[in-house]
């Protein structure tokens with residue numbers, strides 16, 4: 001093949017522009033990304049070689065070499081991993097295969113700081129080289145292919161790249177960066193070692209650099225460091241999760257997270273354990289601080305990497321955690337699974353089931369821990385002498401310091417952060433993970449009539465329930481404002497009963513799996529007739545019954561007028577200021593969910609709601625007197641109830657006509 005020019009996929013060109021313009025403030029991350037790619041390539045070789053040892057050719061030890069040339073102003077990262085064929089170089093280095101790319105691009109705002117954050121989350125990988133290089137040359141040969149089928153890929157990071165055939169004896173890939181004017185700092189062995197130590201110490205294969213020696217200059221010209229031709233490892237080269245906890249610093253845990261997740265932000269929490277028992281494995285699980293752009297993509301799989309006895313097996317191993325925990329990142333290293341395990345096999349393996357159960361429990365307890373810290377910070381500080389024991393010893397050690405206080409307040413905010421990003425995903429667990437439903441329910445937080453922020457737990461709610469209250473009440477709506485102002489809440493407001501306000505799209509569905517919490521039923525205020533039970537006193541009940549009796553004839557007429565629209569019409573005590581509202585039968589689908597399904601283009605069963613009317617309301621009383629307008633009034637009553645809950649009258653023009661007729 002002679003030299004061929006190819007154009008980058010449009011998204012790549014756009015991304016490249018952003019990379020060079022936005023990631024400027026954190027230049028050095030390119031080295032982490034390229035070393036991580038090199039390490040992945042070595043992992044892939046080891047994996048393919050399980051079935052085909054010949055791929056190792058004559059070099060069974062995989063490694064990465066980092067070298068620089070001051071005169072040529074180049075920096076190269078060379079691995080002897082799986083390598084790239086010509087077609088792979090064109091495909092992998094000219095397009096972005098990741099799911100969610102388009103969505104990611106659409107989220108970019110043009111504000112450099114915000115965009116840099118987004119790009120960080122997305123993971124620019126290979127293209128980060130263009131932060132420091134104005135030209136990148138990649139020379140590679142795929143393991144197993146003959147030497148004359150090597151490839152040279154080169155680009156200046158603008159619209160296109162060139163590809164040509166070369167001869168390359170050694171398998172694997174060299175990425176050669178032609179550094180920009182202002183990237184001199186990376187032509188320095190000490191600096192490179194420092195960056196590698198910071199970002200890549202946990203990489204499990206050796207990263208080698210040439211040893212340097214100080215050489216005095218001639219004639220007092222000053223000296224310089226010169227390469228000796230001897231290579232030495234510059235990282236620890238032991239996979240981070242295989243080390244003992246005490247040998248891993250907080251910073252190293254964070255850096256490891258960043259390298260596997262391509263996230264800019266530190267994780268909220270992590271948990272590192274060696275699990276022994278019927279199946280043996282190591283888990284290192286992280287809870288990110290930010291949701292990735294493609295979390296809601298159908299093909300978003302999961303964030304765990306699977307290793308078997310330190311050999312990389314696969315990314316995004318979705319069998320290792322249930323789907324509602326797909327935001328968790330990390331590593332599982334199993335001692336028991338066979339090395340040739342496939343995705344299909346994973347689904348059936350008993351070891352995998354044990355790993356999945358164990359990891360699920362671990363994640364839930366991490367979340368419980370964050371929630372506990374938040375609750376502790378919200379509660380008034382307990383005095384140490386509260387238990388009656390006065391500590392008279394002047395105790396310096398263990399006394400909280402300013403740093404402790406800062407940490408505590410940071411910890412306190414973590415659960416809210418987590419919940420804002422992943423709360424909706426967690427709720428899916430109610431329908432997905434029956435075994436842990438109670439634990440998940442305890443982790444949920446909602447807005448309520450006492451709190452606009454989603455901070456109320458079901459346990460908080462229960463603790464505040466009125467004497468005689470027999471259910472946890474909630475309402476679902478499209479927005480917080482619609483929920484708060486719903487006529488269905490009127491009697492609850494009047495009686496000072498708290499109602500949870502649910503505005504998340506998944507709430508309706510998720511809550512259908514949670515019929516009770518800690519022995520108390522959950523009850524939608526928009527479903528079935530309100531029965532406030534013991535909260536209503538006898539005189540109120542009696543008055544209501546009498547009113548209903550007196551209203552009966554009107555009711556029958558209303559039913560006849562609205563028979564095409566309403567399943568039933570009845571008198572209610574749930575309304576105070578509004579004339580009417582719509583509810584659905586106890587086990588019916590809510591009108592809100594039906595509307596959502598319709599919007600999503602799905603078939604929803606035709607639900608006819610029940611119209612409930614407030615017999616005390618002047619508009620309703622007018623029905624009794626105004627025979628001439630009865631039909632118009634009845635329809636207005638129905639359509640207004642629909643409007644009040646965010647719906648639209650079936651025939652808006654007719655509604656307007658009727659109202660106007662009454663107005664004039």
Ligand code: ADP
Pocket residue numbers: 037038041079081082083084092093123124125126127173
């Ligand atoms: P990612 O690594 O997240 O997939 P990159 O942009 O970093 O994205 O890399 C794109 C692809 O290019 C990789 O998935 C891999 O197939 C290939 N690649 C990159 N670096 C190497 C390398 N050193 N050896 C072999 N393949 C590589």
